[in-house]
Amino acid sequence: MEKFCWSSLFESKEDNMNVKKIVLASASPRRLELLRQIGIEPEVIVSHVEEVVTSSVPGEVVMELSRQKAEDVAKGQSAGTLVIGSDTVVAVDGKILGKPRSHEEAAEMIRSIEGRAHQVYTGVCMVLKGEDGAEDVIRNFFDATDVEVYPMTEEEILEYANSEEPMDKAGAYAVQGFFGRYIKGLKGSYANVMGLPISMVYQEMKNF
Amino acid sequence: MEKFCWSSLFESKEDNMNVKKIVLASASPRRLELLRQIGIEPEVIVSHVEEVVTSSVPGEVVMELSRQKAEDVAKGQSAGTLVIGSDTVVAVDGKILGKPRSHEEAAEMIRSIEGRAHQVYTGVCMVLKGEDGAEDVIRNFFDATDVEVYPMTEEEILEYANSEEPMDKAGAYAVQGFFGRYIKGLKGSYANVMGLPISMVYQEMKNF
Numbered sequence: 001m002e003k004f005c006w007s008s009l010f011e012s013k014e015d016n017m018n019v020k021k022i023v024l025a026s027a028s029p030r031r032l033e034l035l036r037q038i039g040i041e042p043e044v045i046v047s048h049v050e051e052v053v054t055s056s057v058p059g060e061v062v063m064e065l066s067r068q069k070a071e072d073v074a075k076g077q078s079a080g081t082l083v084i085g086s087d088t089v090v091a092v093d094g095k096i097l098g099k100p101r102s103h104e105e106a107a108e109m110i111r112s113i114e115g116r117a118h119q120v121y122t123g124v125c126m127v128l129k130g131e132d133g134a135e136d137v138i139r140n141f142f143d144a145t146d147v148e149v150y151p152m153t154e155e156e157i158l159e160y161a162n163s164e165e166p167m168d169k170a171g172a173y174a175v176q177g178f179f180g181r182y183i184k185g186l187k188g189s190y191a192n193v194m195g196l197p198i199s200m201v202y203q204e205m206k207n208f
Numbered sequence: 209m210e211k212f213c214w215s216s217l218f219e220s221k222e223d224n225m226n227v228k229k230i231v232l233a234s235a236s237p238r239r240l241e242l243l244r245q246i247g248i249e250p251e252v253i254v255s256h257v258e259e260v261v262t263s264s265v266p267g268e269v270v271m272e273l274s275r276q277k278a279e280d281v282a283k284g285q286s287a288g289t290l291v292i293g294s295d296t297v298v299a300v301d302g303k304i305l306g307k308p309r310s311h312e313e314a315a316e317m318i319r320s321i322e323g324r325a326h327q328v329y330t331g332v333c334m335v336l337k338g339e340d341g342a343e344d345v346i347r348n349f350f351d352a353t354d355v356e357v358y359p360m361t362e363e364e365i366l367e368y369a370n371s372e373e374p375m376d377k378a379g380a381y382a383v384q385g386f387f388g389r390y391i392k393g394l395k396g397s398y399a400n401v402m403g404l405p406i407s408m409v410y411q412e413m414k415n416f
Contacts, residue, residue: 038389145393150411180399181246181410185353190398191388199358202389 020080062123090171107161115151145188228288270331278333298379315369317380323359353396
């Protein structure tokens with residue numbers, strides 16, 4: 001099904017949009033899984049660019065970081081390659097939570113989000129390399145999702161924070177993991193909370 | 209992690225709640241996957257009870273059906289067994305959509321949900337078999353989630369309806385599948401849309 005659906009997206013274009021290859025500029029297995037879910041099988045090339053943030057507004061931060069990653073990886077690519085960069089943060093009362101550096105920090109983050117709502121921001125940058133010296137086409141946007149977490153006991157917080165699941169996740173939790181037992185509900189895109197707003201990415205592709 | 213987390217849930221109870229076994233009264237691989245996600249590994253026993261529906265209100269329908277399945281499977285179980293039954297429907301303007309019986313019916317269902325919002329109702333019935341002739345403890349409830357779907361072209365509708373993905377799903381789509389490219393967002397529990405509101409199930413277990 002994948003190949004059919006993927007190629008149909010572009011082959012039906014009258015202007016013969018020439019996307020020859022998709023590259024995911026992220027090491028996140030969740031983002032790869034999400035693209036595969038909707039029938040896209042990208043090559044993975046991880047950017048090692050030094051991240052520069054000039055804003056403290058969550059939506060702007062993730063847009064900046066996703067763009068730096070996508071543009072860094074796009075440099076080495078040939079015409080017709082579509083590079084997708086992405087970055088996710090969690091925000092509580094406007095304060096940004098990244099990935100925890102220790103189990104103690106994970107516990108602190110969980111304490112700050114339990115029993116209330118927070119926001120998850122994912123920035124996306126899509127760079128389509130231009131043909132014959134033409135400019136690249138760039139789409140840079142973000143999606144935000146409200147997530148509500150049930151009240152947790154200190155025992156539940158420590159049990160979770162001391163597991164391995166929170167360690168490589170923005171905000172110290174995985175919505176698609178064990179933490180699902182504490183997710184009361186959300187408003188917006190679930191895929192966005194996992195790390196990539198796939199329906200928005202697909203709709204942007206259609207509008208290229 | 210599973211065993212620790214699971215047993216800690218009950219062993220910390222002062223009244224020594226004696227849940228010896230969990231049984232999922234459903235053949236749905238999604239429901240099994242969701243329980244495993246939060247650390248619960250149930251035995252699966254599928255009910256073949258004849259379903260009787262006395263209501264046309266979606267929330268009441270799924271509660272009735274989940275209860276019939278759970279009570280049917282619970283009959284043969286010994287004290288200390290917790291049986292979880294569940295049923296999911298999709299509702300558009302109050303009209304209930306079950307599973308499509310053909311690709312044509314799937315296309316009709318997709319046409320009725322594209323470009324707008326609909327509701328997904330999952331009913332849950334949890335039956336804990338009583339000890340020594342004591343009455344069973346029963347929890348019967350439902351959760352509802354609003355789901356918004358992007359506008360789809362007739363080509364997209366037919367491509368999806370003619371695939372195998374919609375065929376065993378209420379409302380003719382899988383939120384966790386290829387259809388994810390058309391899910392604009394939701395309000396409420398994502399797990400509920402997949403077929404089991406796991407956080408609500410977990411919170412109910414804590415209150416048993």
